[in-house]
Amino acid sequence: MAEVLGKVAVRQDSQADLSALRSAVRDYDLPGAREVHEGQIEATLETVGRLRDDVQVTRLLRMLPKLLRDATAYAHAANTAEAWAALSDVYSTVYWVAARHRWMDMADLAVTRQRWAIEQQANPLGAALAARDRAGAYLNGGDFEAGLTMVDRAIAAAQSRLSGQERAFAVGVLNLRGMTLAGRLKDKAEGKREAERHIRSAAEAAEWFDRDWNRHHMIFGPRNTATHVLATRLDLGKPREALSAAEDIDTVLEGLPPTRIAPTHINMARAQLDLGDRDGALENLTVAWEAAPQMARIHPMWREAFRVVSSLHRRSNPELVRLSKLSGVAL
Structure with missing residues (x-):
């Protein structure tokens, strides 16, 4: 996917976060001398879960390096099934963030670390x-x-x-x-x-x-x-x-988080394009953007569907112009 669609670059102010995350992934078996309590890990994981559901990618990237190091230290120290499961959950989110950006080297490494963590205790x-x-x-x-x-x-x-x-x-x-x-x-x-x-x-x-x-x-x-x-x-x-x-x-979709709402409307837009309904497709692309703008901005199917919709419109459309400015996809 990365070869076909290209990797997504992070914002300039997120470069240090990405570098810190790569370093933390490398140090998977180096817990360091840090004292971490179970409640601290649980509370941060709850926050991470909400951010993932809401597709707050930038905030996730900011939190993950420290959380990964804390969870690593806690898992090595506690050596319980729950502690290793928590570390596995962190690696799952590292994979999720990497896959969204098509950083496939990190995604592959994250799932390897995730499997290693969960195998430390039967789970x-x-x-x-x-x-x-x-x-x-x-x-x-x-x-x-x-x-x-x-x-x-x-x-x-x-x-x-x-x-x-x-x-x-x-x-x-x-x-x-x-x-x-x-x-x-x-x-x-x-x-x-x-x-x-x-x-x-x-x-x-x-x-x-x-x-x-x-x-x-x-x-x-x-x-x-x-x-x-x-x-x-x-x-x-x-x-x-x-x-x-x-x-x-x-x-x-009632009760489902933005991480499921946005992809569903993207898929509806793709189906409508296949059937020639460009107005319906634009409407669903708008709904997807409003539900999870950080996902839509980097989602290859949203961007491709938007390009197709914009190419089919023969006249200026205010919503197309608005989405173009927000997403950076040129008309």
Whole structure:
């Protein structure tokens, strides 16, 4: 992805934060002499979770270097499953930030560190979620088949080691990643078969929840499953099916954070463009921008859809001009 779309540069005042984060990732087994308390890590992780949900990328990048060093020191000192799980969660957010910017070297390293952290103490749920992020690294690298293999292995492990809602959550999160990978397969017939398998499994897992769970910075339940089904139908070349899944989109998105709202409206805009509805596409791109401007500004699909919409308009459009100025995408 980085080769095709290019990496996203950080703002000048964030360069030091990025350098500090890279240094902290390198020092994964060097905890240093710092005293850190469990409550301190938990409180900061809660803040990080809110920032991630709200796609506050700049603030996350500012917080992550210190949090990663603190979580590393605490995990080595406490050596409990909870402490290592907290460190794994931090690496998950490092991966998330890196993947958004298409810093693929850091993304790959983060999922490796995440897996290392969660394996220090037995933690089946944490292992499933780490596998989900590792499969995401395969997705970003374009190796969709290997990513699907990773997902299937992790689902089998979760089904044998977990029970109840924790098992449903782990399996469901992995299914969401699986359907995304399946939708990107070059062989669309095979992609449809794989996608439908994961969609069915996700629907079964979602029956355990009356509302979506947000655990370890990941979301699963009936609503987030619906947003992934929409995206997968689109990736399989079925824009009408994708929009059909979005008929009651306001209800679907109710209660979900901006990190899910914005991508869903981006996908709706892509589907509308495929069907020639440029005005509807512009409206959804605007909604996506308003929901999560820091995501839209760096999201390759938002930027590409905006370029297509702007090229189709034959006359000046105030909303196009406004979004162009905000995003930096020239008309």
